[in-house]
Amino acid sequence: MTDDVAVLGAGMHPWGKWGRNFVEYGVAAARVALADAGLEWRDIGSIVGADTVRGGYPGYVAGATFAKALGWQGARVASVYAACASGAQAVNTARAQILSGLADVVLVVGADAAPKGFFRPAGGDRPDDPDWLRFRVLGATNPTYFGLYARRRMAVHGDTPEDFAQVKVKNSALGALNPNARYRKAVTADEVAASAVVADPLRLLDICATSDGGAALVLSGMDFARRHGVADPVRIRAVSTVTPRYPNTVLDLPDIATDSAAAVQPAAETFRESIARAAYEEAGVGPEDLSFAEVYDLSTALELQWYEDLGLCGEGEAAKLLREGTTTLGGRIPVNASGGLASFGEAVPAQAIAQVCELTWQLRGAAGDRQVAGARVGITANQGLFGHGSAVVAVR
Amino acid sequence: MSRTRTPVVAGWFAGDGEDFRLIGTRCSACTSVFFPREDGSCRNPGCPGGELEKVALSRRGRVWSFTDSRYRPPSPYVTDPELPWEPYTLIAVELESERLVVLGQAAPGVTVADLTVGMEVEVVLGVLHEDAEATWTTWQWRPTGVTA
Numbered sequence: 001m002t003d004d005v006a007v008l009g010a011g012m013h014p015w016g017k018w019g020r021n022f023v024e025y026g027v028a029a030a031r032v033a034l035a036d037a038g039l040e041w042r043d044i045g046s047i048v049g050a051d052t053v054r055g056g057y058p059g060y061v062a063g064a065t066f067a068k069a070l071g072w073q074g075a076r077v078a079s080v081y082a083a084c085a086s087g088a089q090a091v092n093t094a095r096a097q098i099l100s101g102l103a104d105v106v107l108v109v110g111a112d113a114a115p116k117g118f119f120r121p122a123g124g125d126r127p128d129d130p131d132w133l134r135f136r137v138l139g140a141t142n143p144t145y146f147g148l149y150a151r152r153r154m155a156v157h158g159d160t161p162e163d164f165a166q167v168k169v170k171n172s173a174l175g176a177l178n179p180n181a182r183y184r185k186a187v188t189a190d191e192v193a194a195s196a197v198v199a200d201p202l203r204l205l206d207i208c209a210t211s212d213g214g215a216a217l218v219l220s221g222m223d224f225a226r227r228h229g230v231a232d233p234v235r236i237r238a239v240s241t242v243t244p245r246y247p248n249t250v251l252d253l254p255d256i257a258t259d260s261a262a263a264v265q266p267a268a269e270t271f272r273e274s275i276a277r278a279a280y281e282e283a284g285v286g287p288e289d290l291s292f293a294e295v296y297d298l299s300t301a302l303e304l305q306w307y308e309d310l311g312l313c314g315e316g317e318a319a320k321l322l323r324e325g326t327t328t329l330g331g332r333i334p335v336n337a338s339g340g341l342a343s344f345g346e347a348v349p350a351q352a353i354a355q356v357c358e359l360t361w362q363l364r365g366a367a368g369d370r371q372v373a374g375a376r377v378g379i380t381a382n383q384g385l386f387g388h389g390s391a392v393v394a395v396r
Numbered sequence: 397m398s399r400t401r402t403p404v405v406a407g408w409f410a411g412d413g414e415d416f417r418l419i420g421t422r423c424s425a426c427t428s429v430f431f432p433r434e435d436g437s438c439r440n441p442g443c444p445g446g447e448l449e450k451v452a453l454s455r456r457g458r459v460w461s462f463t464d465s466r467y468r469p470p471s472p473y474v475t476d477p478e479l480p481w482e483p484y485t486l487i488a489v490e491l492e493s494e495r496l497v498v499l500g501q502a503a504p505g506v507t508v509a510d511l512t513v514g515m516e517v518e519v520v521l522g523v524l525h526e527d528a529e530a531t532w533t534t535w536q537w538r539p540t541g542v543t544a
Contacts (some may be wrong), residue, residue: 147463155513
């Protein structure tokens with residue numbers, strides 16, 4: 001187990017399709033987080049930015065762009081990119097600086113301004129890039145991978161499109177309670193069923209949108225938090241950022257094929273399961289200790305997959321867990337009380353930070369109408385392209 | 397005007413008709429198979445490192461999962477924006493002896509309604525698209541027993 005890191009402040013710019021520069025969202029979120037922490041920007045010794053890839057250079061090299069917009073003040077700066085896990089790696093970079101004594105208090109910022117339509121690879125003729133190749137050779141958009149996973153669950157576990165729709169029904173009802181969510185209207189199963197098929201068996205309302213948004217956290221060591229007058233802060237106890245292990249036998253974005261298991265026996269657990277296990281081990285907790293979870297529901301079917309990968313239920317039992325109401329607000333283990341990506345849409349470098357913002361508000365008992373009663377231990381889970389994934393455990 | 401038949405990616409497949417195969421590589425030391433072909437070094441972390449040799453993959457496998465693309469994918473996928481979008485099917489296929497799953501487009505005319513997980517399919521040479529100079533060829537999956 002590692003030492004805890006305190007969450008002094010959390011902030012967001014509301015998600016939406018605002019059509020402005022990502023810097024504006026990141027700076028707005030940073031100011032909210034600083035105010036929440038009761039700190040001035042000049043008090044911050046280090047800033048870590050999570051990079052968008054849609055802003056020229058990686059987010060104009062994100063940490064520095066946010067620092068300049070807030071006003072150069074000489075802070076240590078770092079920027080990270082890890083696809084959808086960028087935000088979690090930014091949190092982990094800040095944590096490593098704090099635990100090693102390089103910084104007392106660190107500002108973490110991620111923001112994105114997403115284009116219309118499908119995410120697509122960077123331009124140019126780049127046949128060495130697996131992401132470019134899957135579009136060039138197969139036209140395989142992100143939703144087609146989500147469709148493959150959903151169909152596989154239907155065949156192996158007996159999940160139905162109606163089960164998937166119920167994830168959207170649950171998350172949209174919760175998102176309606178969240179002022180930072182982009183979609184704040186409850187959706188019915190009939191509305192999901194009436195939406196257009198994007199990638200069989202998934203429909204438009206099964207798949208998360210791409211959004212603009214920004215999220216920020218102010219993190220510090222426990223000593224700094226006490227000196228700052230915060231005796232009992234929300235604490236980050238674990239950040240898992242492990243890679244897959246060879247052979248990775250689940251077809252992951254943006255790959256055209258899996259590794260071969262012909263010569264080497266695959267590990268008993270999948271990549272996603274190993275992300276969660278590493279977080280549990282570092283935090284010294286297990287799934288039975290969780291009060292709630294925030295998972296990366298890029299599609300409705302993927303939320304169900306996470307139930308099993310986090311160990312909330314056995315393999316193939318996720319739809320049953322959902323149907324029993326276990327994962328909604330008031331259930332034993334609410335999942336995506338924030339409304340999830342279903343209600344936010346994905347603002348890639350901000351999203352894993354936003355998940356930790358939600359943990360913070362829930363653990364403080366400050367989540368308003370979507371509050372999980374008695375929240376003590378929360379976990380986030382996330383997976384992105386190129387073998388990236390993350391899980392963060394926070395406690396109070 | 398005659399167009400040249402050009403593979404969309406060089407070296408990933410070869411042959412014609414019954415002899416058409418996906419081409420991967422195999423490590424001479426640990427026998428790990430790679431597709432798309434790995435030509436740098438063996439990616440098995442427990443392998444001392446062998447020579448990567450060209451290997452033809454099994455022609456037939458079983459459907460691991462399938463989906464389709466109801467909307468026009470963005471560039472670099474090549475489509476004619478003047479024509480209405482025709483959805484195509486994608487199939488992920490598990491090759492038994494190589495123990496890997498390979499994604500590919502289905503042969504023309506194969507829809508999701510024709511497929512079930514576990515069904516046997518075979519790899520066939522297909523056309524991805526044509527332009528002024530070339531007919532760009534690719535691999536496609538087709539249920540066995542179905543003739544084009």
